[in-house]
Amino acid sequence: MTASAATSESSTAIERTEGIRTEVDAAIQQSVGRCIQETDLSIGERTVGKVRDTYVVGDKLVIVTTDRQSAFDRLLASIPFKGQVLNLTSAWWMGKTQHIVQNALLEVPHPNVSIMQRCSVFPVEVVVRGFMTGSTETSLWTHYKAGEREYCGNTFPDGLRKNDRLKENVVTPTTKAADHDVPISPEEIVAQGLVSQEDWNLISSAALELFAYGQQEAARRGLLLVDTKYEFGRDSQGTIRLIDEIHTPDSSRYWLADTYEQRHTAGQEPQNVDKEFLRLWFRQNCDPYKDETLPEAPVELVTELARRYVLLYEMITGEDFRIPSLEEDPVARMKASVQKALQS
Incomplete structure (x- = not known):
C-alpha cells in the first residue's frame, strides 16, 4: 500500500x-460521536485509565482499549475505531515477537479486548528512540532543544x-506514574530499587531487540518506526513478560519512509501516521500543559487521525481493516464475547 498527502483547504489546514x-472512510465519518468511550462489563474489579478499562478477574486481566x-x-478527543486498531495491531506484533521475549497475551475475544495473564509490573517504562524528535515534556527533542546533552x-x-x-538506538526510561512520567537513568532505576540490575539488563536488552525488529519490519512496509515504549512484568512463575501494547500508533511514532528525507531536508515535519499528528495540532493551538480549558478537536482532525490509524494497521499487518457493525451496540457485543471467553 502506498500513501501520499494533500493539505486540506479547511481553516484548520x-x-x-x-x-x-x-468504505472505511465512510464508516469513519459515520462513527464520529459514536465512539467507545466507556465500558461496564460487569466482571471483576474495574480500573479506568486514560485509554484502557482494565478488569481484574482472578489471575487474568481483561483489558478494553477504548476510543479515548x-x-x-490529558484526554483530548475520541477517535473512531482507534481502540480496535490499537488492540489488533498490538496483538499482531505480540504474535510476531515471541522469539524475542514472551508476552502476557492469552486471547483476543473482541477487536477491542485482550485477555492477559496477570503479572507483577516493573514500575518503569522502557522507552527506545531512533530519532531526535518529540513534542512532549519527556521527549528527547524537548530536552535537547533546551540545551541538555545528557539524558x-x-x-x-x-x-x-x-x-x-x-x-x-537509545533507551530513555521513565518512571510510571498516574499523572505523568518522569525521565530517569538506568543507574537511578537500580539505585532506587525500582528494578534489579539483572532484571534491568534483561528488559532493556529485550526492548532494544524488539525495537530493532520493529524497525526492520516497518521498513519493509514503507514505514519508519521512530520511537516507542515497552512495559514488562513478571508472572507468578517468575517469567518476565511484555505486558502492554507494542508498536501501536499510541505507544509508538511512525513516519512514512518515502518522504522522510525530502521533507527533513526542507525543514518540514515528517508525514506521521500516529498520534503525534494530534499533539502537534494542540501544541499549535494552545498550551496543553497549562491551559485549563483546551480547544475542542475539530472534526477534520478526529477523522484524519482515525484514517491514519487504520492506514497504519493495514500497512503493518497486510490485512484489510474490518469495519465493525454500525448498527449493533459495541459494548453489549463486547460484554457477550468476553463472558463467553472467560467461561471457556
Missing part, C-alpha cells in the same frame, strides 16, 4: 493522508536538528 478505502485519545497526560544516561553531540536519525 490539516494534512490529509491518501490511501484509505472508500490522550496526550500531554537518561545517554550523551548526545551538539549540532543535531529535530527529526535527525540517531547514530544508534
Whole structure:
C-alpha cells in the first residue's frame, strides 16, 4: 500500500493522508460521536485509565482499549475505531515477537479486548528512540532543544536538528506514574530499587531487540518506526513478560519512509501516521500543559487521525481493516464475547 498527502483547504489546514478505502472512510465519518468511550462489563474489579478499562478477574486481566485519545497526560478527543486498531495491531506484533521475549497475551475475544495473564509490573517504562524528535515534556527533542546533552544516561553531540536519525538506538526510561512520567537513568532505576540490575539488563536488552525488529519490519512496509515504549512484568512463575501494547500508533511514532528525507531536508515535519499528528495540532493551538480549558478537536482532525490509524494497521499487518457493525451496540457485543471467553 502506498500513501501520499494533500493539505486540506479547511481553516484548520490539516494534512490529509491518501490511501484509505472508500468504505472505511465512510464508516469513519459515520462513527464520529459514536465512539467507545466507556465500558461496564460487569466482571471483576474495574480500573479506568486514560485509554484502557482494565478488569481484574482472578489471575487474568481483561483489558478494553477504548476510543479515548490522550496526550500531554490529558484526554483530548475520541477517535473512531482507534481502540480496535490499537488492540489488533498490538496483538499482531505480540504474535510476531515471541522469539524475542514472551508476552502476557492469552486471547483476543473482541477487536477491542485482550485477555492477559496477570503479572507483577516493573514500575518503569522502557522507552527506545531512533530519532531526535518529540513534542512532549519527556521527549528527547524537548530536552535537547533546551540545551541538555545528557539524558537518561545517554550523551548526545551538539549540532543535531529535530527529526535527525540517531547514530544508534537509545533507551530513555521513565518512571510510571498516574499523572505523568518522569525521565530517569538506568543507574537511578537500580539505585532506587525500582528494578534489579539483572532484571534491568534483561528488559532493556529485550526492548532494544524488539525495537530493532520493529524497525526492520516497518521498513519493509514503507514505514519508519521512530520511537516507542515497552512495559514488562513478571508472572507468578517468575517469567518476565511484555505486558502492554507494542508498536501501536499510541505507544509508538511512525513516519512514512518515502518522504522522510525530502521533507527533513526542507525543514518540514515528517508525514506521521500516529498520534503525534494530534499533539502537534494542540501544541499549535494552545498550551496543553497549562491551559485549563483546551480547544475542542475539530472534526477534520478526529477523522484524519482515525484514517491514519487504520492506514497504519493495514500497512503493518497486510490485512484489510474490518469495519465493525454500525448498527449493533459495541459494548453489549463486547460484554457477550468476553463472558463467553472467560467461561471457556
